[in-house]
Amino acid sequence: MNLILICLLCGMYGALAKDKKGKYSVPILDVKSRQLVLDTNQTLLLSCRGRWELTWAFPSGLAKDEVRVQESRCGSNSHQYCSGLTVSSTQFQHTGLFRCRYRHRTQKQTSVYVYVTDSQQPFVDHPGMSPDVLYMKQKTPLVIPCRVTHPNFTTTLIKFPNRSLSPDHRSIVWNSKQGFTIRAPTLYYVGFFHCETINEGVTHKSRKYFVHRPVSNIMEVYLNSSAVQALKGERLVLNCTAIGELNTRVNFTWDYPGKSNNTGSTFKRLLKHRTHMLFYSILTIPKLQRSDRGLYTCRVTSGRNAKQQKVNVTVYDRPFIRLKPRHGSVMEVQAGQKSYRISPKLRAFPAPEVIWLKDGMLAAEQCSRYHMDGSSLVIRDVAEEDAGKYAVLVLIQEHGLYQNLTLTLVVNVSPQIGEKAVSLQDSGSVPRGSRQAHHCTSHGVPPPHIQWLWHPCPSKGLPAAPRA
Template sequence: MNLYFCIFILCGLSHGVFGKDKRKKGRFSVPSLDVKGRHLILPANQTLTLNCRGRWELEWALPKAVPEESVERDESRCGRTGQHYCSRLTLGPALVQHTGSFRCRYRQRAGRQNGVYVYVTDSQQPFVRGLDGLEVLYMTVGQPLVVPCRVTHPAINVSLVKYGSMKHQRPDRKTLVWNSRQGFTVLRPNYFYTGLFYCQAVVDGVPRSSEQYLVHRPVHNIIEAYLNTTGPVRRLKGERLDLNCTAIGEFNTRVNFTWEYPGKNNSTSSERKRMVKNRTHLLFYSVLTLPKLQRADRGLYTCRVTSGTKAKARVKVNIIVYAFPPPQVIWLKDGMVAAERCSRYRVNDSSLVIRDVAEEDAGKYTVMVGNQEHGLYRNLTLTLVVNVRPQIGEKAVTSPDPAPVPHGSRQALHCTSHGVPSPDIQWQWHPCPADGL
């Protein structure tokens, strides 16, 4: 009997000692804050001070709206033997937009943390506003939708309002759930919850509204996708290529185009996109342009159309590029080989260069381009007009001093003029000087 009693006592003592050591070892497994409760209510424009103590080095995680320059941190070693780490966070003045979760955590063990939610309250500003004044929310049918109209005090009563609707929706825990730190959660949103919304609170008899929320329901339904050609495309080297990829989607659908083709990485291609709204659907266009085709551009061209992570479509076409040797070029002037007519004529590649253009250079010029191997020929005729400044023939042979003629005699004056285009001749009379008479 005594033996069993001794064993029971020893086991009890052993359990007590080890249990005490275990509790001591678990202390400060997460940092400790000097705040009682899970939230703290602080009037606006006052100073927020939080103290944190832990076993390892500490750091703070702050709400996004709190700028680093407005926060002071005081790090120190603490405890009876300095074996602990202490950190004091000071934020002042605290503003409404600073409302949020302040967390103290171990620097090397970020998962071990302790936090407090701070409401920076102001009777004139019951809502924590964003920076833009309008936030776009994306809704998926069948999944919860959060309207993030957070408030600055946990006791504020809030309703959800849709523009154009007189009904103010209040939380019922079946379809609409309220959380002062998150806002409204619509558990099973339907088409009613698309459009423009805001939250409203009545403070001291005065209605106050939150920022606006545009709820958009993305649609990922590609009805059809096709190219502007159904068979292989044949082009000559150096020609321009335009491929038009068209996608048809439901309203609210947004699509992305991705082109894959042989010379994509080193090509001078360009892409133009546009969207057209039809009566029953949306049309999306992507035009791929290659200004000058090369032999390396031949091959399979693929247009991938995607919308979200589900809807996909793919269309393909084969491009064939023919490469010909440089054609033979001959220039004719008035039916004769131009280069043989005058030394001032010179053919440079496919161009005819005329030096010191003169009147006799006017006429019809024909460029003959041919590829004898493939039997391809083409001619182009141009007309060159050389403008010539008008000249008076008599001026070149007449003395500058007028010859005397008998008084009362009849004289015939001649004017012979030449120019291109043909000049107009006008006669003017200027009296001779009196010579002092």
């Protein structure tokens, strides 16, 4: 008995599985053609049968109250679902795709395209409709949807003001159910378009379409400073500049310490160049406080793209000068060195004026080998005469601040013997017991120590050891 029951269940499951994978895996329409051509004011009747509950999707130009749907159970033992759709008086705007699909499995569907022909209105989107905006994406085909109400209408694409574009079946393709497809659109296709067709000697126009290419390519973002130092009470102005591709639009967002207190205000500006767009956002804080110090971030977004720049703002309570030696007040350098930099530790705000003196006179006027690099004094080709007293004077005149520092430079000179510069001649033989005087002149910094060495005459061809 159990075996018979199992066989019956297996048979029922096999029948259900066959039904699901067979005739009713998708709903079935009662029309064999993939398209229908009707005249206006005709009645459209469509019937659909399927395994599960059914629903309809129809063109947007057909209002719900213009459609009547009747549902019923049908088939042997009422195992199927049937649905009938009726449109009593068809109009040209009803042209489009009618789809019958399962209510809970909408991907399972069957469709038929219906043309409702009107000789006075060949386009589904008529010229009285407001312009439609079409967005063009890079490397994506562009469809200009000037669909027609009969499959045999011949149509031309017109670019404003009066440029005709005919389908070539390669770059521009015409389809009466879709319109014109530009397979690889470029910037040329940005602008206004409409379609035209001639029927019985009369030219008819479609709705206008505006093709816009949204661009979100942010090329660079700059801030007008990499670091900012300011005094309390001063005005802060930060300029954030973004460079984008043509047709790019960007949004600016500022993050800074005083944002929650609304201490700053922003101003935006746009400039268009031949090859790119420039966007400016200017953040202004009229009167800086100590609480305004910190990190300022300018963030630029366009679509999913984003770039940002940051700047650190330091706010001082008052102007100041801090000056001290870097490695003590006495410095040493070797004569002949290619260059030497005298560089004390200096911090000051606002930026001070720096003057260098050597032995009480302007250093740069004493020697062409002296030049300033920032707050440092650089000496090229160091010589003995460069030794002396160097003084640096730091001034902030508008605030009446100054500070000076005196440093001593010692120039070491390698010892030299003056007689080496003169060719020595053999003094010849001298009488035994006579008195001879020899001179050695030397110079160096610090002063050199002189030591005399005696080399006695060789004995029997052997060199003698020197004696002091």
